[in-house]
Each structure stands twice: as structure tokens, then as C-alpha cells.
Amino acid sequence: MSGGPDNGAAAPGGRAGRRGARWLVLAIPYLWLLVFFLVPFFIVLKISLSMTALAMPPYVPVFDLAKGIDNVVAGIRQFTTDNYVWLIEDALYVRAYLSSLWIAAVSTFLLLVVGYPIAYGMARAPRRWQAMLVMMVILPFWTSFLIRVYAWIGILKKEGLLNQMLLALGVIDDPLTILNTNTAVYIGIVYSYLPFMVLPLYAALERMDDTLLEAAADLGCPPVQAFWKITFPLSMPGVIAGCFLVFIPVTGEFVIPDLLGGSETLMIGKTLWAEFFANRDWPVSSAVAVVLLVILVVPIVLFQNQEAKRAEREGR
Amino acid sequence: MKPIVAVAAIALATFPASVAVGADHVVHVYNWSDYVGEGVLEDFTKQTGIQVVYDVYDSNEVLETKLLAGGSGYDVVVPSATNFARMIAAGVFQKVDKSKIPNLANMWDAIQQRLATYDPGNEYAVNYMWGTTAIGYNEGKILERMPDAPVDSWDMIFKPEVVSKFRDCGVHLLDSPDDILPAALNYLGLNPDSKDPADIEKAGALVASIAPNVQKFHSSEYINALANGDICLAVGYSGDVLQARDRADEADNNVTVVYSIPKEGALMWFDSFGIPADAPNPEAAHAFINFMQDAEIAARNSNYVYYANGNKASQPLLDEEVIGDPAIYPDEATLQKLFTTTPNDPQTQRVITRAWTRVKTGG
Numbered sequence: 001m002s003g004g005p006d007n008g009a010a011a012p013g014g015r016a017g018r019r020g021a022r023w024l025v026l027a028i029p030y031l032w033l034l035v036f037f038l039v040p041f042f043i044v045l046k047i048s049l050s051m052t053a054l055a056m057p058p059y060v061p062v063f064d065l066a067k068g069i070d071n072v073v074a075g076i077r078q079f080t081t082d083n084y085v086w087l088i089e090d091a092l093y094v095r096a097y098l099s100s101l102w103i104a105a106v107s108t109f110l111l112l113v114v115g116y117p118i119a120y121g122m123a124r125a126p127r128r129w130q131a132m133l134v135m136m137v138i139l140p141f142w143t144s145f146l147i148r149v150y151a152w153i154g155i156l157k158k159e160g161l162l163n164q165m166l167l168a169l170g171v172i173d174d175p176l177t178i179l180n181t182n183t184a185v186y187i188g189i190v191y192s193y194l195p196f197m198v199l200p201l202y203a204a205l206e207r208m209d210d211t212l213l214e215a216a217a218d219l220g221c222p223p224v225q226a227f228w229k230i231t232f233p234l235s236m237p238g239v240i241a242g243c244f245l246v247f248i249p250v251t252g253e254f255v256i257p258d259l260l261g262g263s264e265t266l267m268i269g270k271t272l273w274a275e276f277f278a279n280r281d282w283p284v285s286s287a288v289a290v291v292l293l294v295i296l297v298v299p300i301v302l303f304q305n306q307e308a309k310r311a312e313r314e315g316r
Numbered sequence: 317m318k319p320i321v322a323v324a325a326i327a328l329a330t331f332p333a334s335v336a337v338g339a340d341h342v343v344h345v346y347n348w349s350d351y352v353g354e355g356v357l358e359d360f361t362k363q364t365g366i367q368v369v370y371d372v373y374d375s376n377e378v379l380e381t382k383l384l385a386g387g388s389g390y391d392v393v394v395p396s397a398t399n400f401a402r403m404i405a406a407g408v409f410q411k412v413d414k415s416k417i418p419n420l421a422n423m424w425d426a427i428q429q430r431l432a433t434y435d436p437g438n439e440y441a442v443n444y445m446w447g448t449t450a451i452g453y454n455e456g457k458i459l460e461r462m463p464d465a466p467v468d469s470w471d472m473i474f475k476p477e478v479v480s481k482f483r484d485c486g487v488h489l490l491d492s493p494d495d496i497l498p499a500a501l502n503y504l505g506l507n508p509d510s511k512d513p514a515d516i517e518k519a520g521a522l523v524a525s526i527a528p529n530v531q532k533f534h535s536s537e538y539i540n541a542l543a544n545g546d547i548c549l550a551v552g553y554s555g556d557v558l559q560a561r562d563r564a565d566e567a568d569n570n571v572t573v574v575y576s577i578p579k580e581g582a583l584m585w586f587d588s589f590g591i592p593a594d595a596p597n598p599e600a601a602h603a604f605i606n607f608m609q610d611a612e613i614a615a616r617n618s619n620y621v622y623y624a625n626g627n628k629a630s631q632p633l634l635d636e637e638v639i640g641d642p643a644i645y646p647d648e649a650t651l652q653k654l655f656t657t658t659p660n661d662p663q664t665q666r667v668i669t670r671a672w673t674r675v676k677t678g679g
Contacts, residue, residue, distance in 0.1 A: 262531055
């Protein structure tokens with residue numbers, strides 16, 4: 001928290017009141033963060049340092065504040081880092097993290113390739129259409145995410161729409177196996193996360209000053225070169241925002257790999273689910289979650305820095 | 317053991333809280349989806365005046381996690397036996413008060429004895445339905461690829477040169493080491509209930525050797541996939557495969573699903589009623605279990621869901637297509653070949669978990 005510029009000044013009553021109000025406004029997001037992020041995080045952290053047990057809940061130690069502070073202290077003495085050691089010892093987890101990061105990186109690239117032309121087209125469209133185009137990008141959210149992913153099962157499966165269509169058109173002779181492969185996972189991710197890529201790109205492109213391109217053309221710059229020299233660099237904030245907005249949630253994605261992926265799909269979200277539900281190993285799954293958070297903090301901090309720098313530049 | 321189905325929504329919609337009733341006149345039941353006969357819950361309310369709040373799940377994992385977290389608010393739940401045994405040890409359940417369930421006299425001793433491996437003395441669990449874990453297949457597609465396919469044997473799954481013939485049309489295995497590893501152990505001629513890490517490793521290696529032919533490890537998707545003809549071979553729960561068979565028949569899509577209990581034997585499973593230790597209304601829970609063990613009600617349930625029940629007295633009332641179907645009620649010789657497993661201690665569980673993870677990830 002940063003102090004106000006008027007720190008230490010002997011403030012008259014009115015000013016102190018305003019300052020109090022400002023602190024109150026600031027306190028709300030911090031309180032929110034404390035209650036809905038930090039407290040749950042410390043609970044997860046605590047479980048990750050516990051040991052699995054055949055009990056309710058399935059780990060020890062369990063803190064019972066009613067039994068006094070001694071109970072908590074004794075519990076803290078029992079904390080163990082075994083679960084983290086386990087994550088390193090078993091190659092599965094490292095592979096699952098790396099595989100998730102890889103799938104997220106490839107998906108982000110694909111989303112950028114698919115999303116950029118869409119956003120570009122939207123930004124170049126006549127003004128009066130633009131609100132409607134933005135609306136159309138958001139429209140899929142009106143249907144439940146789960147149902148939309150389920151729908152892809154119907155499209156991609158062996159006897160599904162896509163294969164039927166390709167067979168009818170004579171493009172293929174045998175139905176393609178797409179469902180339950182990584183290809184299906186990529187299709188699902190690109191489809192589901194497209195709006196998160198398109199909207200920030202559109203926001204950046206829409207703000208661009210067209211006269212720059214006119215000037216480039218006047219000076220003899222061909223359109224393709226003008227795109228790479230002017231449009232793309234100016235849309236960089238949108239590219240970065242879009243990439244982070246999709247990369248971070250895709251890394252921990254569970255629903256899409258579970259429904260569309262197959263035995264070859266290894267993602268940390270699925271591993272975490274299996275540890276928590278199938279193996280009932282809450283401590284290890286909590287450790288998986290903590291490590292995932294630490295891994296994702298890196299891109300999140302990078303993103304924050306980028307945003308802060310941009311705000312500074314634009315603020316001046 | 318049933319998938320997510322629309323029936324869940326229908327079941328919930330059928331029991332609106334139309335009458336304001338006190339808390340002691342409500343029983344909260346958490347059951348597998350699509351798992352009771354038509355009108356049975358309404359009849360319970362008519363007879364006892366107790367409202368049923370009915371909620372459904374589609375996997376033991378979700379149920380067990382909720383119960384282990386505590387304070388689930390349910391009065392009656394229906395886990396499978398291995399999960400049941402583990403939860404008894406964890407202190408999730410209260411003992412059933414047998415004096416409040418006179419219909420326990422209807423129970424089938426053959427099932428009670430087997431269930432006692434999980435719940436010694438039948439103190440906590442009252443069996444609802446039971447079945448086997450074996451092979452479901454698409455008859456047309458299998459015979460087309462291999463006219464002399466050994467459909468009555470685990471060779472179908474565990475012999476690489478056989479199962480690889482079906483790789484192209486889709487093979488699913490349950491994502492459940494507790495179901496698949498005992499079958500592999502049994503196939504290898506080892507004790508299906510072995511806790512020896514060396515045996516478990518061998519079983520894991522066997523499953524890993526055929527894993528490249530497996531399109532997906534999943535515990536419910538195969539029902540739809542078999543019924544629609546999207547896959548041609550699956551290891552699954554009897555009732556689920558039979559449900560796929562019926563759906564394919566109804567859809568009239570030229571898909572014939574067959575359920576086969578291999579000659580080497582198969583694992584039995586038991587879904588049983590239990591009352592959580594923190595159940596808000598144990599009285600109503602006992603009344604509910606007693607009602608469900610009424611011979612006529614048990615028969616109505618089995619005739620509707622096509623599962624064998626643990627209620628001997630209901631057998632004369634069963635439809636011929638239920639009691640006469642060896643896939644549902646296996647004959648005596650097959651019954652002798654069926655095996656059960658006992659719960660694993662945490663160390664063994666970890667060995668199993670590791671072996672299974674290696675199977676699934678090719679590690």
C-alpha cells in the first residue's frame with residue numbers, strides 16, 4: 001500500500017475526512033483480496049504441508065482453535081515438506097507442468113494467429129457495425145461454457161458432424177480420429193478463449209490513428225510493410241494483454257482436456273483433479289496447486305509491469 | 317454406476333418442496349443418477365409422510381470427497397464397496413440400527429457375505445445393487461475386424477495382438493485402478509486382491525503394454541460412446557454397458573452392444589446405502605433404507621434400472637428379462653468365478669496410484 005502525498009501534514013478536519021474516505025475505498029479491494037485470495041491460499045498452503053490420513057478431513061494435522069493455541073503450535077511442528085519433495089521425485093508432475101505450459105504456449109500462438117485478423121477486420125469495419133461485431137464476439141458467452149465444450153464432442157467424434165461432412169465432400173475416405181487427442185484440445189481451447197484474445201486486440205487496433213497509415217502510403221511504404229512497421233507495433237499492448245489473458249487460464253485448464261483430450265493429454269489441471277478426487281491425496285494436490293500458482297506468478301508479474309508501464313506512458 | 321443424465325434434472329423437478337414440512341420430515345438422499353424405479357420416491361413420501369430431497373452424482377470420487385470434507389448434509393448415500401470400506405475407516409459413517417430396518421430380513425446372504433469383506437458384520441452398509449466389472453463391445457465392429465474374437469475372455473483386453481486389432485475403432489478403459497488392476501492380476505493368474513507391490517507392478521506393466529491401444533481412460537464416457545458406435549470395446553460396469561445396450565436398441569442405429577463376463581472371472585462391485593455420521597435426520601434415513609428393502613420396491617427398482625439387487629425376497633417379483641439375463645444375474649458357475657477385493661492400506665494405495673499414473677502417462 002502506498003501512502004498519500006500529504007503524509008504527516010497537519011490536516012484540517014475536512015481533509016482528514018476525505019482521507020478516511022479514500023482509505024475506505026482502497027480498503028475494499030484489499031479486503032476482497034485478503035478474504036478471497038490470501039485466506040484461501042494460506043489454507044491450501046497449510047494443507048500442502050500436512051500429511052494424508054484416513055480421516056475426515058483426509059489429512060493431519062487439523063487445527064482446532066477451540067482446543068487452544070497449544071493445539072495449533074503442536075500442529076505446526078508436524079508440518080512436512082514431503083509433498084513438495086514428492087512432486088520433484090516423481091517425474092510425472094514436472095512433465096505435467098511442462099506439458100501444460102507447452103499446450104498453453106501453442107494455444108496462445110494459435111489464438112493470436114486466428115484472433116488478430118478477426119480483431120483487425122472488426123477495427124477496420126465501418127463504425128456503425130463495430131458495436132454489433134463486438135456483440136457477436138461476446139455472444140457465445142450466453143451459452144454455458146460446459147455445453148459449448150460438450151458440443152465439440154458431437155462435432156469432432158468419429159461419427160460426428162465434421163467427419164460426416166468431410167466424407168460427404170470426398171475430402172477423406174476414412175473418418176479422422178480427432179476427439180480424445182491433443183488436436184481436439186487445441187480446437188477446444190482456441191474456440192473457447194478466442195474472445196479473450198480478440199477483445200484486447202480490437203481495443204488496441206480500434207484506437208489507432210489511421211492518418212499514420214496514410215502518411216506511410218504517401219511516403220511510398222507498401223501496405224504489408226506499413227502493417228509490420230506501424231499497425232503491429234502500435235497494437236502491441238493488445239497483443240500482450242490478449243496473450244496473458246489466455247496463457248494464464250489455459251495453463252490450469254481442466255474441463256477442455258478432460259472432455260476433449262485422450263490418454264495422451266497430460267495437463268496439470270487433470271493431474272490435480274486426479275490427486276484430489278481419485279487418490280484423495282489432498283496434501284499432494286494442494287502442493288500441486290501452490291507450485292502452479294508460483295509458476296503462474298511469473299507471467300502475471302510480467303503482465304502487471306507491462307500494464308503499469310503502459311499506463312505511465314499514456315498517463316503523461 | 318451411472319452417467320450424468322437428464323434424468324437427474326427430471327428427478328429433481330419431480331419433487332418440489334410443495335408442502336412446507338419440518339426438518340424432521342425430510343430425508344436428503346444422494347444417489348447415483350438414474351438409479352431408482354419410477355414413482356418409488358413418491359410412494360415413499362405417500363407411505364411415510366417424509367419428503368425426499370434427491371440429489372445425484374456420477375462418480376464415487378465426487379461423493380467420497382464431499383463426505384470426507386464433512387457436513388455434506390445428506391442422510392443417505394450410496395457409495396461402492398471399496399470406497400465404502402475406506403470411508404468406514406475414516407469415520408464417515410454411523411452404524412445402521414438394524415432394529416429400525418425390519419426389511420433386512422429380505423437380504424440375500426450370498427451378497428451379504430461378500431459385502432462383509434468390506435464391512436465386517438454388515439454393520440454400516442446395506443446393499444442396494446450389485447454387479448460386475450467386465451467387457452462391453454460392439455458386436456458388429458468386433459466381428460468385422462476379428463471373426464474369431466475371444467469375446468468370452470480377458471484376452472480381448474490384455475493380449476496386445478488381440479486388442480491392437482480394435483485400436484482403430486476405439487477402446488476405453490475405466491479410469492479406476494481399483495477396477496482394472498484386479499482384472500489384470502486375475503488374468504496373470506495372481507491373486508486379484510494381492511497387496512504385494514511386485515504383483516501390482518506386474519499388473520501395471522500388463523496394462524501399460526496394452527495402453528497404446530486405449531483411446532481414453534474414463535469412467536463414464538464409454539456409455540454414450542458404446543451406444544452411439546463411437547467406440548467398439550470398453551471395460552466397464554455391468555449396468556452401464558447394459559444401459560448402452562438399451563440405448564443403442566432404442567436408437568435403432570445398427571449398433572449391437574454386448575456385455576460379457578469373461579471365463580477367467582470378473583470383479584464384483586456393490587453399491588450400498590450408508591448413513592453419514594453427521595446425517596441431519598438418521599431416523600428418516602433408516603425409514604428410507606427400510607422402504608427400499610421392501611421386496612416389491614426392490615423388484616420395481618431392479619426392473620427399471622436393470623441391475624441385480626441384494627434383496628433375495630424380491631427375486632420372485634423380478635421380470636424374466638432381468639432375472640433371466642446372465643449379464644445381470646450370472647448363473648451359479650459364473651458367480652463362483654467372480655471375485656472381490658479388500659480395501660488397501662495407504663502404502664499399497666500409493667503403489668497402486670503410482671502404477672496407474674505410469675500406465676496412463678506412459679511414464
